Amino acid sequence: MIDALAAAVVSQINANAATWAPLTFTATFNDAPKFTTAELADLTVVVVPNNIAIAPLRLKGAGQPVLARMRNVAHYGPMVCVFIAQKGPASVASGTDPLVAWSSARRLLAEKMGRFFDHRDNRIPAGYTAARLQSVEFNPLYDLEELSNNRSFLSMLRLTYSEHVRG
Numbered sequence: 001m002i003d004a005l006a007a008a009v010v011s012q013i014n015a016n017a018a019t020w021a022p023l024t025f026t027a028t029f030n031d032a033p034k035f036t037t038a039e040l041a042d043l044t045v046v047v048v049p050n051n052i053a054i055a056p057l058r059l060k061g062a063g064q065p066v067l068a069r070m071r072n073v074a075h076y077g078p079m080v081c082v083f084i085a086q087k088g089p090a091s092v093a094s095g096t097d098p099l100v101a102w103s104s105a106r107r108l109l110a111e112k113m114g115r116f117f118d119h120r121d122n123r124i125p126a127g128y129t130a131a132r133l134q135s136v137e138f139n140p141l142y143d144l145e146e147l148s149n150n151r152s153f154l155s156m157l158r159l160t161y162s163e164h165v166r167g
Contacts (some may be wrong), residue, residue: 002049003031005161006080008128010047013082015126019116023109033083040087040152043106050079050158078131079160084110088151103153107142110155114138117159131161 006029013020013027027045035044086106089098114136116122123133135158142155 001163002078002080003029005078005125005128005131005163006031006047006049008125008131009080009082009159011127012122012125013045013047013113016116020109020112023105027082035085037087037152040085043086044084046083046085048081048083050081077134077160077162079158082113082157082159084113084153084155084157086153088147088153091151099147099151103142103147106153106155110138110141110157114157117157131163133159134162135160 010027010029017024023043025043025045027047029048030046031049033046033048084106089102091097091099117133118136125131137158137160139156139158142153146152146154
């Protein structure tokens with residue numbers, strides 16, 4: 001279930017390549033990503049299945065949770081994380097550091113991706129229509145320490161879905 005959702009998110013990202021311009025990449029699925037610095041020379045976007053949280057089902061407009069077992073319906077909250085990573089340009093001895101503009105473009109990509117998934121037309125991934133996006137979170141938008149110390153951009157976007165499975 002969670003792998004199928006993550007694969008659908010990968011397809012959704014790759015099917016909308018023009019949205020991410022001028023940056024280019026191909027998103028991939030990886031359930032345990034590990035990369036070397038050399039592998040991060042190119043912009044890397046990886047979708048990773050996260051955990052599944054059982055949550056109370058809420059009726060639209062209702063303030064009180066409804067027990068998930070009512071009417072024999074289980075409510076799952078699968079999450080996938082979208083990691084955006086790339087090693088930055090080498091430092092320069094003098095002049096304007098290219099890291100500023102370089103990292104700004106990647107930060108804008110992360111923000112754009114968050115808005116893309118949060119848009120009402122993109123909340124249900126094609127190929128996995130049982131899930132509906134509930135929330136988009138950045139934690140944080142990007143890792144400032146990683147950028148400062150290692151000249152590498154790292155961002156994590158967490159997408160939480162709801163899924164109803166009739167038993």
